[in-house]
Amino acid sequence: MLKVNDLNVYYGGIHAIKGISLEVEEGQIVTLIGANGAGKTTILRTISGLNKAKSGTIAFKNTEIQSMAAQNIMAMGISQVPEGRRIFSAMTVLENLQLGAYLRKDKAGIKKDMERVFDKFPRLLERIKQQAGTLSGGEQQMLAMGRALMARPKLLLLDEPSMGLAPLLVQAIFSTIKELNQEGTTILLVEQNAHMALSIAHQAYVLETGRIVLSGDAKELACSPEISEAYLGGSVGH
Template identity: 70%
Template sequence: MLVLEDVNVFYGAIHALKGISFRVDQGEIVTLIGSNGAGKSTSLKTISGLLRPKSGKMTFNGENLAVVPPQTIVAKGISQVPEGRLVFANMTVIENLEMGAYLRKDKAEIKKDLQRVYELFPRLKERSSQLSGTLSGGEQQMLAMGRALMSKPQLLLLDEPSMGLAPILVKQIFSIIKEINESGTTILLVEQNAHMALSIANRAYVLETGKIVISGDAKELAASEEIRKAYLGG
């Protein structure tokens, strides 16, 4: 589905991604884990078209993504939930959700997808006419996820969905991520909470200073002493 081969990305003179290669197959949850500054968010921004690779190959369903503008990448079936949520604070919940479907023309299907989002996140239905900037952090995370789902993605990119949330909300968000995946959406998850990420993922890649240093089955990595010491707090 998504394949990156030897991708290099720079921020000016800074070499942020150093020849990374990984793949995400249809139906999977794949997670990128690593410490701050490892290149996790940069990887997602590159896939979304917000950053351009200097070299390397990036394909989605066999098509070259490296030269495609961000809005076309969304139309092709990739949607990102950005780090920090970035909801439109001065717009209502329903307006934010409608923005997620901006590129779509299938009105009947949009209605169905809106109901699906409300089933996943009942709180959003209760708050549909409320300004998004007045929602709690957890509600804004739900809204950012719902907005991304409104574009009907084949591949959902999640950047730090648990950041700043209370433990009980983190569990809820991860349970919903699993449900989204089980209903047919492939997920690439960037997450500092490595323990939670590995608990729901099929496969994982560990990034360190812009390079992939370890990859494998998520359950095996969660059981690895090396990974436990480095990323799971012992």
């Protein structure tokens, strides 16, 4: 579904992404893990058209998208839930969700997807008229995910969905990610919590300073001593 080939991205004079290639098959959850500053967010932002690549290609369903505008990429079926949620805090929960569907014209489909979001996140229905800025961190994360789902994405890019959340909420968010995937949404997940990410992903790529240093089956990587040492605090499988 997504094929990134020899991608190079710069921030000014800094070579942030160094010749990265990765693939996401339809129906998979693929995760990018690595320390802060490894380039994970930059990759997602470049896929969704917010950053421009210096060289390399990004193909979505066999169409190259690296020089397309962000809204055209979104119209093709790629939605991103950004790091730090980025909800519109002065707007209500409902208005935030409606914004997620702003490229769509199918009223019946929008209504159905709105019901699906409330089914996934009942808390949002309870807070439907509330200003988004008054929600808790966990509720804001639900709203950010719900808003992205309103675009009915074929590929969902999730950037640090567990950041700053209480452990119980992290569990809930990850269950939802797994559920969305089982219902047919392909997911590319960037996550600081490597243990959780590897537990739900099919494939994983490990980044260090803008390069992929390891990749493979997520369950196998979760058991590898190198990964365990570097990202899981040395406790494989616990």
